[in-house]
Amino acid sequence: MEETITLKEIAQIIKKRLGLIIVLTIGSAIISGIFTYFFITPIYRANSQFLVNQNQPNATVELNEIRTNVELINTYSVIIRSNRILDEVIDELQLTISPSALAEKISVTNENGSQVVTVSATDPDPKMAVDLANVTVEVFQDQIDELMNVDNVNILNPAVLPANPTPVSPNLTLNIAIAFVLGGMVGVGLAFLFEYLDTTVKTETDVEKIVGLPVIGVVAKVQETDLVHIQQHANRRQARERGVTYNG
Amino acid sequence: MAKHKRPVKQAARHLITKLNPRSPISEQFRTIRTNLQFTAVDDTLETMLVTSANPSEGKSLTIANLAIVFAQQEKKVLLVDADMRKPTVHYTFRIDNRRGLSSLLVGEYELNEAAIKSDVPNLDILPSGPIPPNPSELLGSNKMRRLIDEAKDQYDLVIFDTPPVLAVTDAQLLANFVDGSLLVIRSKQTDQESAIKAKELLEPAKAKLLGAVLNDVQTSKDQYYYYGE
Numbered sequence: 001m002e003e004t005i006t007l008k009e010i011a012q013i014i015k016k017r018l019g020l021i022i023v024l025t026i027g028s029a030i031i032s033g034i035f036t037y038f039f040i041t042p043i044y045r046a047n048s049q050f051l052v053n054q055n056q057p058n059a060t061v062e063l064n065e066i067r068t069n070v071e072l073i074n075t076y077s078v079i080i081r082s083n084r085i086l087d088e089v090i091d092e093l094q095l096t097i098s099p100s101a102l103a104e105k106i107s108v109t110n111e112n113g114s115q116v117v118t119v120s121a122t123d124p125d126p127k128m129a130v131d132l133a134n135v136t137v138e139v140f141q142d143q144i145d146e147l148m149n150v151d152n153v154n155i156l157n158p159a160v161l162p163a164n165p166t167p168v169s170p171n172l173t174l175n176i177a178i179a180f181v182l183g184g185m186v187g188v189g190l191a192f193l194f195e196y197l198d199t200t201v202k203t204e205t206d207v208e209k210i211v212g213l214p215v216i217g218v219v220a221k222v223q224e225t226d227l228v229h230i231q232q233h234a235n236r237r238q239a240r241e242r243g244v245t246y247n248g
Numbered sequence: 249m250a251k252h253k254r255p256v257k258q259a260a261r262h263l264i265t266k267l268n269p270r271s272p273i274s275e276q277f278r279t280i281r282t283n284l285q286f287t288a289v290d291d292t293l294e295t296m297l298v299t300s301a302n303p304s305e306g307k308s309l310t311i312a313n314l315a316i317v318f319a320q321q322e323k324k325v326l327l328v329d330a331d332m333r334k335p336t337v338h339y340t341f342r343i344d345n346r347r348g349l350s351s352l353l354v355g356e357y358e359l360n361e362a363a364i365k366s367d368v369p370n371l372d373i374l375p376s377g378p379i380p381p382n383p384s385e386l387l388g389s390n391k392m393r394r395l396i397d398e399a400k401d402q403y404d405l406v407i408f409d410t411p412p413v414l415a416v417t418d419a420q421l422l423a424n425f426v427d428g429s430l431l432v433i434r435s436k437q438t439d440q441e442s443a444i445k446a447k448e449l450l451e452p453a454k455a456k457l458l459g460a461v462l463n464d465v466q467t468s469k470d471q472y473y474y475y476g477e
Contacts, residue, residue, distance in 0.1 A: 199440045201433050207460050211443040213431060214459035216287065217280030219310065220273055221464045222264065 013195045014188065021187030028183030029176050036175045042167030044126035046159035048133035050141070052076065052115045052152055069115050069152065077108035079147065080119060080140050088139045093131055106136055116156060126165035133159040263340065265316040266368055277317045280461060287458050288428060294400050295426040296458070297330070297408035299419040301446035305434035306463035308336045311409045319371035323404040326363060328374045330408040330422055332383040335376030337409055341366050348377025352395060353386045359398055372403070383411075388421040396425050413446040423453030434463045 014021065052069045079085060086099040086106075095102065107120045119140075121132035141153045201207055204215045265274040284293060298311040315327040328349060329337035338345040347362045352374070363372040380386055399406045408426065410419035423429045429450055433443050443460075450457045 200436050201438045201440055201443050201462070202435055203465075204462055206440065207433055207443070207462055210440050211433070211447055211460065213443075213447055213457065214287075216283045216430060216459040216461050217276060218462045218465050219276050219280075219306075221466050222273060 013191055017187070017191035017194065021184060021191060024187035024190070025180055025183040028186070029180040032179030033172065033176045036170045036172050040170045041124045043122050043124055043169045044129045044165050045120055045122045045168040046126070046129040046133040046161075047157075048119045048121075048137045048155070048159040049111075049157035050117055050119070050137055051154045051156045052117060053154060066115065070110075070113060072152075073110050073115070073117055076117060076140070076144070076153075077110070079144070080108050080136060081106060084147075085136065085139050085143055088143070089132070089135050092135055092139065093128075102132075105132060121159070122168065127161055130159045130161045263312055263316060265313040265320070269320070274313075274317070277313045280314060281317045281321065284428075284430075284458060288456075291427065293405070293427050293458075295396055295406045295408070296428045296430060297410050297419060297422050297426050297455070298430045298432060298461075299410045299413050299446075299450070300432040300434070301412060301414050301438055301442040303334075303412050303415065305412070305432055305438055307412075307432050308340055308409060310432050310461055310463060311407060312337070312340045315371055315407050316368050318405050318407075319368050322370060324370050324372075324402070326372045326374060326399055326403040326406045327366075328399070328406060328408045329376040330387060330418065331411045332376045332380055332386065333411050333416065333418075335379070337373060338375040341373055343373060343375060345375045345377065348375035350377035350380045350383075350386065352377070353389065353391050354380075355391075359395065359402065384417055384421060387418050392422075393425055413449050414442055420449055420453055423450055423455040426455050428456045428458040429453070430458050431460045432463055433460050435465045437464070 052073055081103045083099045086102045089095075090097065090099065090102060105122050107122075109118045109120070110116075111118055119133055119137050121129045121136065123129040123132060137155060137158070141155065144153055145151050201211065204218060207213055207215050264271055265277050268274060284296075287293070298307055298314070300307045311327065315325050319325045327337060329335045330349060331337075332350055335345060335348075338348075343364050343366070347357050349362075351357050352359060352362050359374075362377070363374045365371075366373050386392065396406065406426075408422055410422055413419045413431075419429070431443070431446055431450065447457065
């Protein structure tokens with residue numbers, strides 16, 4: 001059965017289930033807000049930066065060398081997240097997590113092709129995040145000497161614990177916004193689903209087109225206003241009838 | 249299907265065409281009356297039945313009001329409750345159901361003994377009578393055929409209230425004896441599939457399937473009060 005749906009019908013379907021859509025939209029936003037606010041542990045991030053630069057005996061900086069340093073950074077970022085470094089960080093901070101779990105918490109980014117590398121550590125505890133970032137960089141600085149026989153890492157900007165740390169995740173506003181949009185979409189989807197599943201005959205056109213019978217007549221729903229009017233008559237009549245029955 | 253059962257019996261008692269003949273709904277029943285008269289131009293419509301696909305789709309309400317509007321047209325009308333499984337006509341008109349169609353069919357009474365004058369002028373009512381064990385056999389009998397002929401002689405129009413088509417075969421049987429049948433469809437309740445099925449069941453009968461009455465339609469206020477349409 002070919003079925004086309006017009007814009008007007010779409011508007012009608014949405015209007016009909018507007019309550020459902022609104023409830024779902026607002027409801028999911030509220031649930032998401034509550035969930036985010038009370039149940040998700042906030043995560044804090046601390047950044048520590050270091051500079052990769054060869055200690056030059058002479059003061060001239062060669063372009064080639066800078067390029068070499070930048071390329072070295074790719075190697076460094078792998079080294080930082082290697083077990084050799086991480087094991088030592090775990091030892092030093094007396095952590096009880098595995099190196100791979102720690103690797104999850106640490107990310108290394110290179111600032112725009114420069115020689116500055118940022119090590120970010122995330123943790124539910126802001127202090128721990130700062131420690132992780134700093135210790136990782138320190139351990140790395142020590143180890144790189146042994147590993148690559150170079151001493152070109154200088155700490156630029158150690159992570160510090162801010163007075164009033166703000167979590168990086170979860171983002172309350174974003175989560176609520178996502179839930180709001182998703183709720184709305186699900187609501188509209190459900191409205192159409194219900195409309196599709198409702199296969200009852202509704203209008204004269206349905207009777208003629210789908211059932212294929214001529215419509216002899218249409219009777220409206222008896223409205224409240226009609227009932228009030230009728231009920232008075234009916235009561236009076238009922239009373240009269242009852243009287244006749246009992247007396248006769 | 250329906251989320252909550254509507255008080256059907258209560259609604260059936262609202263004989264709106266009698267109590268409030270000037271209401272828009274009464275006007276809608278008069279429109280049905282007119283349309284029925286136009287439908288049967290060639291052969292006169294002397295006997296007809298009203299049925300629906302499923303129970304509680306407004307058969308009794310429709311049939312009672314239809315009988316009243318025909319009676320108001322100075323026609324001698326007999327309303328027969330052929331739903332011997334779940335009779336309701338005697339509730340609607342508040343009459344005695346001790347003798348009725350079933351007693352006529354087993355030969356206990358004559359038609360003019362069992363038919364009861366209602367408080368609507370020109371409208372006589374034949375209630376179902378005591379509930380028999382075999383309604384289908386009774387309705388399909390030759391006795392029933394003779395009864396219909398007899399009723400035709402005495403009345404201008406005989407209307408039968410029947411059980412739902414999809415539930416039992418009664419309406420189909422009776423449709424072979426009458427001039428036309430009318431299917432009541434309740435808006436937002438009757439399923440498309442069951443309406444189609446009901447139509448398919450009634451079509452092979454000798455009676456012409458006159459059409460459908462769409463019941464319980466939700467109309468907007470302004471539409472509703474515009475000359476009752």
